[in-house]
Amino acid sequence: MTDKIKTTRRGFFKKAGAVTAGAVGTTALAMPYVKAQSPIRWRVQTYAGPALAEHVIQPQIEAFNKAANGEMEIELYTADQLVPQGELFRAVQQGTLDGAQSDDDSMASPVDVSVFGAYFPFASRYGLDVPVLWEWYGLKEIWEEAYDEIPGVKWLSAGAWDPCNFVTTRAINSLEDLRGLRVFTFPTGGRFLERFGVVPVTLPWEDIEVAIQTGELDGVAWCGATETYTVGWADITSHYLTNNISGAWAGSYFVNEDRWNELPEHLQTLYKLTIDSSHYYRQHWYWWGEAHYRTTGGKLELTTIPESEWQTVENEAMAFWDEVAETSDRNRRVVEILKNYAETMRAAGAPYRYS
Incomplete structure (x- = not known):
């Protein structure tokens, strides 16, 4: 595109925006999509400290920010950086944070099933047990049911961590x-x-x-x-x-319900896809690491x-x-x-x- 054409288009939009409502009547001017100058900004805090966050969530956030192509940017905070871990649920509910990665148990989620977050004794033997229980044995639907009763917070997805x-x-x-x-x-x-x-x-x-x-x-x-x-x-x-x-360990992703509903569908889909990518990364990283560090x-x-x-x-x-x-x-x-x-x-x- 030449500078001349660019200038002409900018001039057109500037003039179109200056036209009064009386001049255009009730007909709205159909504008082509223009990438937002100010991206949607979110703040997400993880339960993990800095070194651990590099593996359990940072790759997901970086991938999302890249794929969002300027439309949205997530700032990642590590354990207790903005709010104490025990106040994480309330911070998401109140909108202090837009999202969180944690277990239900240590973030004090006010739902009865929070007792099964993190390490419910002997509920699993292997990392693969967690996604199977949620996706194929009905825990996903139970978690959705439980969090639907709590205003302000939406539960998105559960995944497995280490033993x-x-x-x-x-x-x-x-x-x-x-x-x-x-x-x-x-x-x-x-x-x-x-x-x-x-x-x-x-x-x-x-x-x-x-x-x-x-x-x-x-x-x-x-x-x-x-x-x-x-x-x-x-x-x-x-x-x-x-x-x-x-x-x-069974952990989940949570978001502020209002902020989530404000997102266009394609950004919601992108966020959930990168969560799945995070689940996959942790599945093989932990499985590798448990044997590797025990033996070497x-x-x-x-x-x-x-x-x-x-x-x-x-x-x-x-x-x-x-x-x-x-x-x-x-x-x-x-x-x-x-x-x-x-x-x-x-x-x-x-x-x-x-x-």
Whole structure:
């Protein structure tokens, strides 16, 4: 396009905009699409600290911003950067944030099913269990139902993260070694672990490293090997318990409902597609990392509680499930789904379940 044609078109639009309503009557001037000079701007906060966010959400945000082609731009904030983790849900609801990536549990979502976010004990064995439960066993519809009852926040999608293992400054070789262990963990996982003498501690993400170094914490029951090495906790701890209380963290994406509804359909679709891309990236990154760091990390000594003794923990988890099922009809339905899924996996045998 020549400069002359550009100038002519600019002049035309300028003159057209100056025409009074009386001059044009009730007929609106049909304008061709012009890319907005000021893009839609969103602020999204993740549960993850900076090093972890580089993997669990930053690639998604960068891909969205690039594909949005100037129409929209998302600013990403890491754990506690704008609001504390426990206030994340309210911040999205009130519009302080436009979106969030977190688990329902630690962000204090006021829905009954929030108890199943993060690490609901023994709900999964592998990362692939989470998307299967949501997409093929009905949890997606239950989550939509639950969040539809809460004004201001829309739940979009759930995905899998890493398993929940103990990473500590001392060896754990038996259930007795768990007694008095002070760990940073998630609310529901912490309540369950209290049954075995574990002391859950809640601190801001950025304080965890110092708390371990000063002895305020004995470690974490927050993640698997991948995160332990990625965020630097492997440098200040010494032992990794191979037994875990969950095979995958269940996290979700949330948005402010009004801000979401303001988006044109193609940007909504783009955002959901990049969320799926994020789910896929985490699926293979964590699966690679758990084996890689266990075998070649070199910083942590691996210990294992004998399977016969660990079975006590699994049995207690089933009692915990039944207690949660009694808290609401919706939670009962979720527990029924989890039991059905677990039985199906056991009946299918290897590679779904080996025991």
